[in-house]
Amino acid sequence: MSDQSLADAPDLTVPVPPGPVPSAPVRERRPEVELSVDGQLVSVPEGSTLLDACRQCEIDTPTLCYVETLTPVNVCRVCVVELEGSRTLVPACSRKAEPGMEIRTDTERVRLSRRMVLEFLASSTDVTQSPELCGYMESYGADPERYGERDAQAESKTQPVKVDNELYVRDYAKCVLCYKCVEACGEDAQNTFAIAVAGRGFDAHIATEFDVSLPESACVYCGNCIGVCPTGALVFKAEHDLRERGEWDASRQESTDTICPYCGVGCTLSVQTQDNQIVKVTSPLDQEVTSGNLCIKGRFGWQFTTGPSETSDDVAADGE
Amino acid sequence: MDLHFTADEPTASEVEAVDAVLGAADSRWFGGQRVDRSEAQTSESGHRTAGRRHLLLPVLHAIHGRVGWISRGALNYACKRLDVPPAEAYGVATFYDMFSLEQAPPVVARVCDDIACQAKGAGDLCAGIEKVMGPAGGGQVSRCGWVRSPCLGQCERAPAVLVTASGERPWASVIAPATAQTVEAACSEDSQTDSPQVRDSVPQAGQASLQLLRRVGSPDAQSLADYRSDGGLRAWELALEQGPEWVIEQVERSNLVGRGGAAFPTGRKWRAVAQASGPKYVVCNADESEPGTFKDRVLMEGDPFAVVEAIMIAAFATGSQRAYVYVRGEYPDATERMRYAIAELESAGLLERACPIEIRRGAGAYICGEETALFNSIEGFRGEPRNKPPYPTDSGLFGRPTLVNNVETLANILRILQQGGAAFAAVGTERSSGPKLFCLSGHVAMPGVYEVPFGATVRELIELAGGVSGTGRLQAVLVGGAAGAFLGPDELDAPFTFEGMRAVGATVGSAVVMPFDDSVDLGAVLLRIAEFFRDESCGQCVPCRVGTVRQEELLERLRSGQPIGTLDHEHRLLREVSQVMRDASICGLGHTAASAVDSALERFPIFQEATR
Numbered sequence: 001m002s003d004q005s006l007a008d009a010p011d012l013t014v015p016v017p018p019g020p021v022p023s024a025p026v027r028e029r030r031p032e033v034e035l036s037v038d039g040q041l042v043s044v045p046e047g048s049t050l051l052d053a054c055r056q057c058e059i060d061t062p063t064l065c066y067v068e069t070l071t072p073v074n075v076c077r078v079c080v081v082e083l084e085g086s087r088t089l090v091p092a093c094s095r096k097a098e099p100g101m102e103i104r105t106d107t108e109r110v111r112l113s114r115r116m117v118l119e120f121l122a123s124s125t126d127v128t129q130s131p132e133l134c135g136y137m138e139s140y141g142a143d144p145e146r147y148g149e150r151d152a153q154a155e156s157k158t159q160p161v162k163v164d165n166e167l168y169v170r171d172y173a174k175c176v177l178c179y180k181c182v183e184a185c186g187e188d189a190q191n192t193f194a195i196a197v198a199g200r201g202f203d204a205h206i207a208t209e210f211d212v213s214l215p216e217s218a219c220v221y222c223g224n225c226i227g228v229c230p231t232g233a234l235v236f237k238a239e240h241d242l243r244e245r246g247e248w249d250a251s252r253q254e255s256t257d258t259i260c261p262y263c264g265v266g267c268t269l270s271v272q273t274q275d276n277q278i279v280k281v282t283s284p285l286d287q288e289v290t291s292g293n294l295c296i297k298g299r300f301g302w303q304f305t306t307g308p309s310e311t312s313d314d315v316a317a318d319g320e
Numbered sequence: 321m322d323l324h325f326t327a328d329e330p331t332a333s334e335v336e337a338v339d340a341v342l343g344a345a346d347s348r349w350f351g352g353q354r355v356d357r358s359e360a361q362t363s364e365s366g367h368r369t370a371g372r373r374h375l376l377l378p379v380l381h382a383i384h385g386r387v388g389w390i391s392r393g394a395l396n397y398a399c400k401r402l403d404v405p406p407a408e409a410y411g412v413a414t415f416y417d418m419f420s421l422e423q424a425p426p427v428v429a430r431v432c433d434d435i436a437c438q439a440k441g442a443g444d445l446c447a448g449i450e451k452v453m454g455p456a457g458g459g460q461v462s463r464c465g466w467v468r469s470p471c472l473g474q475c476e477r478a479p480a481v482l483v484t485a486s487g488e489r490p491w492a493s494v495i496a497p498a499t500a501q502t503v504e505a506a507c508s509e510d511s512q513t514d515s516p517q518v519r520d521s522v523p524q525a526g527q528a529s530l531q532l533l534r535r536v537g538s539p540d541a542q543s544l545a546d547y548r549s550d551g552g553l554r555a556w557e558l559a560l561e562q563g564p565e566w567v568i569e570q571v572e573r574s575n576l577v578g579r580g581g582a583a584f585p586t587g588r589k590w591r592a593v594a595q596a597s598g599p600k601y602v603v604c605n606a607d608e609s610e611p612g613t614f615k616d617r618v619l620m621e622g623d624p625f626a627v628v629e630a631i632m633i634a635a636f637a638t639g640s641q642r643a644y645v646y647v648r649g650e651y652p653d654a655t656e657r658m659r660y661a662i663a664e665l666e667s668a669g670l671l672e673r674a675c676p677i678e679i680r681r682g683a684g685a686y687i688c689g690e691e692t693a694l695f696n697s698i699e700g701f702r703g704e705p706r707n708k709p710p711y712p713t714d715s716g717l718f719g720r721p722t723l724v725n726n727v728e729t730l731a732n733i734l735r736i737l738q739q740g741g742a743a744f745a746a747v748g749t750e751r752s753s754g755p756k757l758f759c760l761s762g763h764v765a766m767p768g769v770y771e772v773p774f775g776a777t778v779r780e781l782i783e784l785a786g787g788v789s790g791t792g793r794l795q796a797v798l799v800g801g802a803a804g805a806f807l808g809p810d811e812l813d814a815p816f817t818f819e820g821m822r823a824v825g826a827t828v829g830s831a832v833v834m835p836f837d838d839s840v841d842l843g844a845v846l847l848r849i850a851e852f853f854r855d856e857s858c859g860q861c862v863p864c865r866v867g868t869v870r871q872e873e874l875l876e877r878l879r880s881g882q883p884i885g886t887l888d889h890e891h892r893l894l895r896e897v898s899q900v901m902r903d904a905s906i907c908g909l910g911h912t913a914a915s916a917v918d919s920a921l922e923r924f925p926i927f928q929e930a931t932r
């Protein structure tokens with residue numbers, strides 16, 4: 001019987017029948033939109049933003065709340081440009097290019113708004129750990145000292161660092177309220193919704209419900225919020241501790257790209273080390289598999305490289 | 321969504337309050353019939369895609385009304401029932417002034433200390449209340465407490481107080497004009513007092529020339545039968561006879577321009593929404609919170625059937641599925657009367673050819689009057705304005721084409737259909753058509769809402785209201801609202817029209833006319849306005865979130881004669897703060913947060929010396 005069935009079995013070496021090899025359908029070219037940026041004519045695919053157009057013209061445009069992997073929230077307003085016919089300036093990061101638009105990026109008005117936004121942020125937030133922001137402040141001549149006592153009114157600046165778990169800390173005195181972490185934790189990546197913006201106006205801040213600690217919250221310690229934070233408000237505990245001890249030293253650090261060993265997804269990890277110790281793990285934003293996102297294992301699961309730890313297990317279990 | 325909750329459990333009354341809106345949970349957390357129709361006439365049909373999150377604000381109101389604050393357990397239960405992440409619900413609840421996230425006294429007096437009330441003794445009132453009730457914000461343990469409030473929309477009866485009480489039968493009363501004694505009595509007796517008569521807010525009441533205010537104060541304003549016999553529903557019947565296209569043509573021909581502040585041609589909006597396909601909505605913007613504004617309240621209290629009739633017409637003409645009336649949380653009487661009018665029309669079967677109409681209550685956030693913030697608020701999100709474009713006519717409530725109009729704009733629709741668009745356009749001036757309501761408060765002899773055809777000058781309006789009171793010597797007039805501008809005594813001949821106001825660098829805004837006599841400390845008024853915008857900024861964008869704070873600090877420094885560096889330096893800084901708010905903010909709040917201050921500094925010699 002078994003012989004019989006074997007004989008009936010199809011010959012595994014049957015050649016692929018000849019015929020047309022399917023090819024991918026031709027991608028329809030997106031129609032182009034033509035507009036002028038600082039007098040220069042540019043053509044960008046339909047649906048592009050003014051920021052795309054500026055970048056195509058190699059015009060350096062500052063951004064803080066914008067990142068390719070998240071839906072634009074256009075709240076920081078540091079990217080504003082002048083649009084002919086518009087009463088107000090418009091945010092380059094989210095305003096879609098339309099045919100015939102005339103954009104100006106280097107006028108007195110644009111420079112004033114960008115400078116003021118930077119001054120406002122630096123006068124109410126500790127921006128020292130955001131090289132990006134400090135760089136913009138240089139080039140726009142921002143002077144936050146004009147508003148007097150740096151932390152006279154800024155409650156946010158005086159709040160203590162939140163250290164409530166062994167994996168990462170939240171130092172909202174450095175928060176510029178760019179909404180990126182909220183988006184990463186919610187709809188745009190993690191779908192966990194552990195954090196949101198609470199309060200209103202100058203009291204608005206990032207919080208869990210009733211400001212409960214992370215272990216009490218819905219947080220799963222994916223660290224995707226850390227990955228997008230532009231100001232160092234969210235940092236690895238390892239980095240925080242090194243900085244506290246004054247031992248953080250970028251010049252002694254290396255970054256090595258590797259593949260996460262934990263599962264078959266195969267996320268790319270950029271492992272940052274100082275003196276051969278892992279201090280931070282990220283994933284490149286432009287990486288196709290991750291778009292910069294990881295899970296708790298890839299992000300934090302490298303304690304085994306430094307020997308046993310008494311605390312990390314509890315927290316990890318809590319987050320599961 | 322896989323939600324995570326803290327261990328906190330709700331109390332029995334909190335569960336009861338939530339279930340009253342959502343119906344009892346028949347499984348662990350989902351489903352249930354909705355039973356309570358009083359906390360927002362809400363329903364779930366029509367936007368299944370949005371889930372039930374749009375019920376978050378009504379549920380928070382229900383909890384707050386029942387127990388006076390929102391506890392962890394209550395928030396958890398609401399979130400489980402609605403499938404909303406608790407962190408997000410917390411973000412929503414903390415957005416609104418009227419919600420407390422800490423245990424608070426069941427009876428709270430909200431004492432207006434805004435500009436019109438300041439001119440009428442709010443300072444003394446607060447001091448008096450402090451004497452009998454202790455410091456503001458206190459009273460955690462006692463039965464009643466009090467807080468300072470921005471404008472309550474009762475400026476014609478200044479100084480005004482709103483008392484809210486939670487419990488099995490929550491209530492709210494307006495006390496205006498208030499004294500420390502009347503406020504203390506209402507609080508300690510925990511009993512609802514009768515609200516002032518709306519007729520007293522319309523000094524012209526009874527005059528034959530009135531159109532929009534014709535029925536305000538008539539004793540039959542609350543009965544559908546009387547409304548009908550007084551010519552009510554005539555416009556609705558005309559609309560049914562003539563069809564949507566005719567209605568929209570009349571609105572276009574009328575040249576009616578929105579009365580909510582943005583001055584957009586109404587016909588264009590109606591046309592755009594009518595042409596859109598798929599589900600769409602009508603929203604009546606009754607969030608009226610611009611300091612000095614109370615006209616929409618008077619319309620809703622005085623002639624609620626007319627406002628609802630106009631909403632029916634709007635829904636019919638645009639082919640909308642559902643209409644919402646978003647009433648500010650501080651308007652208990654307007655809410656009650658609108659709710660009653662809707663219920664009457666519904667039980668008479670008259671909404672069938674229009675659409676279901678729901679009331680949603682705001683909870684103390686000026687920004688929710690901005691149309692896109694209002695959509696977010698109804699949808700159960702934080703009342704943060706959206707970036708425009710897209711505009712509401714393309715993507716509004718629940719992402720669908722939406723017609724949003726101010727209460728007064730809608731009230732004009734009845735006149736337009738009855739007189740014909742062309743006849744309506746002939747009233748007023750060429751570019752500002754129709755009758756117009758003006759809100760007179762501050763130092764005028766007879767404060768109230770006045771109706772005149774567009775074209776009257778600021779002087780004529782002040783004279784209509786009996787002239788300048790107080791010392792009788794005019795120092796300045798605030799026109800358009802806190803987002804408007806100050807005019808000097810030499811500019812009173814400017815016509816209060818869209819074009820007339822533009823010519824003097826002001827706007828019609830919400831048609832506020834608030835004169836200040838020469839005893840008023842204008843610097844203090846400016847500071848209060850700056851404080852208002854700082855408090856009411858939603859906090860989303862940097863220019864407004866930080867700019868409104870810096871503006872207030874700067875004015876404080878100038879007022880106390882302690883500039884940083886030279887006065888010139890400070891004035892330049894103020895101009896730059898003003899410019900970045902105007903140029904780079906997301907919404908109208910930031911764009912206009914410095915207008916009144918700028919206009920005053922241009923005209924009056926304030927803050928010109930290093931010491932006062």
Ligand SMILES: Cc1cc2nc3c(=O)[nH]c(=O)nc-3n(C[C@H](O)[C@H](O)[C@H](O)COP(=O)(O)O)c2cc1C
Nearest residue numbers: 578579580582605607608689690691725726729908
């Ligand atoms: C900060 C802010 C507050 C507003 N508040 C109100 C309001 O309370 N009532 C209102 O009708 N419009 C208000 N508006 C204007 C609305 O955004 C919108 O333009 C208006 O409701 C449209 O109706 P209309 O065309 O009938 O005027 C506000 C706008 C801003 C920027």
Ligand code: SF4
Nearest residue numbers: 185219220222223225
């Ligand atoms: S670590 Fe992940 S789950 Fe936790 S708050 Fe950040 S984004 Fe949300």
Ligand code: SF4
Nearest residue numbers: 175176178179181229
């Ligand atoms: S914590 Fe970081 S990512 Fe989150 S809002 Fe603040 S600055 Fe942005």
Ligand code: SF4
Nearest residue numbers: 858860861864907910
């Ligand atoms: S301008 Fe002010 S109110 Fe408007 S979105 Fe920005 S922060 Fe919010």
Ligand code: FES
Nearest residue numbers: 074076077079093
């Ligand atoms: S980067 Fe455009 S608004 Fe923040």
Ligand code: FES
Nearest residue numbers: 432437471472475
């Ligand atoms: S009610 Fe007090 S200022 Fe309007």
